[in-house]
Amino acid sequence: MTASKKPWSARTLAAQAMGATDPLTRAVVPPIHVATTYIRDEDNGYSSGFVYGRPDNATTREAENVLAMLEGGSQALLFGSGMAAATAVFQALGPGDHIVAPTVMYWALRHWLASEARRWGLQVDFVDTTDLDALRAAVTPGRTRLIWIETPSNPLWTITDIAAAAEIAHAAGARLAVDSTTASPYHTRPLALGADIVMHAATKILNGHSDVVAGALVTKAEDDFWARIAAIRRGQGGILGPFEAYLLTRGMRTFHLRAAAQSASAARLAEKLAAHPAVSKVLYPGLPDHPGHAVAAQQMENGFGYMLSIRLAAGEAAAIATAARVELWKRATSLGGVESLIEHRASIEGAGSPCPPDLLRLSVGIEDPQDLYDDLATALDRATGRS
Numbered sequence: 093m094t095a096s097k098k099p100w101s102a103r104t105l106a107a108q109a110m111g112a113t114d115p116l117t118r119a120v121v122p123p124i125h126v127a128t129t130y131i132r133d134e135d136n137g138y139s140s141g142f143v144y145g146r147p148d149n150a151t152t153r154e155a156e157n158v159l160a161m162l163e164g165g166s167q168a169l170l171f172g173s174g175m176a177a178a179t180a181v182f183q184a185l186g187p188g189d190h191i192v193a194p195t196v197m198y199w200a201l202r203h204w205l206a207s208e209a210r211r212w213g214l215q216v217d218f219v220d221t222t223d224l225d226a227l228r229a230a231v232t233p234g235r236t237r238l239i240w241i242e243t244p245s246n247p248l249w250t251i252t253d254i255a256a257a258a259e260i261a262h263a264a265g266a267r268l269a270v271d272s273t274t275a276s277p278y279h280t281r282p283l284a285l286g287a288d289i290v291m292h293a294a295t296k297i298l299n300g301h302s303d304v305v306a307g308a309l310v311t312k313a314e315d316d317f318w319a320r321i322a323a324i325r326r327g328q329g330g331i332l333g334p335f336e337a338y339l340l341t342r343g344m345r346t347f348h349l350r351a352a353a354q355s356a357s358a359a360r361l362a363e364k365l366a367a368h369p370a371v372s373k374v375l376y377p378g379l380p381d382h383p384g385h386a387v388a389a390q391q392m393e394n395g396f397g398y399m400l401s402i403r404l405a406a407g408e409a410a411a412i413a414t415a416a417r418v419e420l421w422k423r424a425t426s427l428g429g430v431e432s433l434i435e436h437r438a439s440i441e442g443a444g445s446p447c448p449p450d451l452l453r454l455s456v457g458i459e460d461p462q463d464l465y466d467d468l469a470t471a472l473d474r475a476t477g478r479s
């Protein structure tokens with residue numbers, strides 16, 4: 093690429109997985125590197141840079157390069173799951189360090205912070221991070237080391253102002269990490285807004301086909317904290333395996349097409365469902381009546397994502413009955429795949445969850461949005477005695 097030429101767009105680079113090919117055969121798709129060990133040079137060195145399969149893998153690195161590019165970060169690390177990636181960030185802190193985390197967030201991580209993190213000597217406070225005054229008040233300079241946010245957040249899709257949260261963190265000498273799984277780099281690039289680390293459950297829309305469990309961290313700076321995270325992955329053996337990494341790279345080649353289709357369908361469904369008589373509320377940051385809409389409009393681009401929730405006027409039993417009556421939507425947990433999923437979220441989150449019992453979480457896939465609406469509307473009508 094010559095200096096005068098404008099850089100290729102993220103969509104272009106992702107489609108070609110950063111241009112990686114196989115130098116041996118000139119294949120357009122690089123091979124999957126499965127070796128666990130590498131031959132030493134005669135002078136006892138490792139000139140390829142690869143020594144053993146736990147610290148590093150070339151196929152995994154290819155996926156990491158795509159992800160670092162998508163987020164505009166300096167480096168990415170892939171882990172065996174989103175939870176493994178997220179917990180590596182907290183484990184890189186030390187005993188006595190204070191963390192501020194949101195009240196509305198991915199349930200399993202909230203549970204880990206409330207139980208396991210405390211056993212590591214970490215002090216965790218949960219606050220409503222959409223309320224910047226509350227966030228500011230929860231931070232103590234010199235004691236708080238990390239603010240963790242998730243936006244839009246599971247399963248209410250509340251919006252936290254990333255730039256403002258970064259300012260609050262940095263003023264206190266803390267870092268800001270963002271779980272950007274549901275926004276995805278199609279809609280939001282937290283590092284450009286001031287965040288220090290971005291986390292993804294790559295299990296979700298980045299891979300997009302519901303056939304890989306994977307997690308990722310992307311950093312703005314390769315500083316001491318990042319070196320600790322890398323040491324934790326190396327030491328604890330958390331690296332993503334080459335087969336999964338290959339599938340993830342394949343998924344990311346079509347990421348922009350899927351994300352565009354899924355968010356357009358989600359926006360259309362949100363509008364149509366808001367007019368359905370059985371639905372008391374649609375939770376979607378793209379709707380003007382959503383409390384986070386103004387901030388979302390500022391920090392998200394290309395729309396508002398593929399996730400929404402609906403609340404049913406007739407309550408919990410009607411919500412469960414609706415999920416039981418859909419034929420096209422798949423009744424399952426998780427999100428971000430090409431197939432649309434519906435879930436009665438309170439059933440999985442259990443006691444202490446901020447999720448209302450009348451809520452159904454919808455992950456919108458790439459099917460015809462009219463089919464998706466018709467199937468759900470029919471289920472709503474049947475479950476609430478309208479037909």
Ligand SMILES: *Cc1c(COP(=O)(O)O)cnc(C)c1O
Pocket residue numbers: 173174175176198201242246271273274292293294295296305306307427
């Ligand atoms: C799924 C998910 C996670 C956890 O990822 P796993 O790959 O299931 O461990 C974390 N955060 C969010 C927002 C998620 O949706």
